[in-house]
Amino acid sequence: MPMVCPVLEVSDVTHHYGSGDAAVQALRGISIAVDRGEVVLVVGPSGGGKTTALLVMGLLLTPDSGAVRIGGQDVGTLSERERAGLRLMRLGFLFQDYNLLNSLTSAENVAVPLRYAGVRKAAALARATELLDSLGVAHRAGHRPMQLSGGEKQRVAAARALANRPDVILADEPTANLDSVTGRKVSEQLAAAARAHDAAVVIVTHDSRLDGIADRVIRLEDGRVTEAAT
Template structure:
C-alpha cells in the first residue's frame, strides 16, 4: 500500500499528501517516480546496465537529460563508496556493492520516502551495518524518510522509531 503498487479495498491510505485510493494508475505511477524510492531485498538491478546506468534510470524516466542523470548517479555512487564500480554490471559486483547501487538508485530522485524491504538480508553483518549506515546518512542529507521492513534487529540502532509487528498486529512501538 505504501508503495502505491496496490489500491486499498477500504479506508484511506495517505502518501505524500495524496489519497492513494482516489488516484488513477497513471497518477500513482507519477507519484512513485517523483516521491518514492524503493530498495529491494534482491536489488532488482538490470543486469544489462552498469551501476551508473542503473542509478540514472529513474532520472531518465523523469525526463532528466542524460548528462545530468549520469552526473547525479556518479555523485551518489561516490557517496556510497562505489565510484570505482560505476562501469561494472551487477554480475561483477558483490552483494554489498549491489545493495549500495540499489540504495543509490533509491536515492536518485531525492524522494520524500524510501521504502526498503529487508535491505540487509543478503549481506554479512559487517556489510549490512555499513550499507544501512550509508543509507541512513544519505537519506538524512537529502531529508528523506526511510521505512524499513526487516527481521534484522540491528537496524533498530539507526531508526528514529521502531514498530514491532507479529501476525499483522502491532506489538510495540518506540519513538
C-alpha cells in the same frame, strides 16, 4: 505556525488475500505515520503483515479500506497513471535481491529512474555518479552487477532509490543477502544519505542489528501494530 503533516501516513488500513473460508486477513486496521528525515524499522514475525504494509505504502497494493497519504495527499483519489507518476517521483524502493539490470553499468542503473522522469542522459549520469560517490562506490560506476559484491550491489540499489530525490524510501529486507558487517554499514549509509536529502526511510526487516540506526521501531503481528518504540 502551520501544522506539518507526515510525509507518509496510512490510516486504519485493512487488506485480505483470498476469499471465503480461505481468506487471510493480512492487515487489520493499521495506522502508521512517518515524518521527513525519519528512519523507521518495521519488524515482526513472518506472516505478520510487514511486506503487505510495505506494498500498500508503496502504492503497489490497494487496501480494502483505510487511507494512504503521501505528503498529505490521499492517493485513493488518484488514477493509476497518477499513482505511477507519484511512485516514480516521490517514492524510492530498495529490495533484498537488488533488482539491478545486468546489461547496465552501476551508473546507468542509478540513472534509470532519472531517465524515466525525463532527465537528459548526461545530467542523469552526473547525478548517478554523485550518488554513487556519496555511498562509497563511485569507483564501481562503470562496472556491471556481475562484477560487484553483494554490498556493492546494495549500495548501487540505494543510490538508485535516491535518484529522484524521493520523499520516502521503502526497503524490503535490504540486509537479507549481506553479512552482518556489510549489512550494518550499507544500512547506516542509506540512513545517512536519506537524512541528508530530508527523506524518510521505512525498512521492513528481521535484522535486530539495525535497531541502532532507527528513530523508531514498529512491530507488526497478526496484521496489527502491537508496539511502537523510539
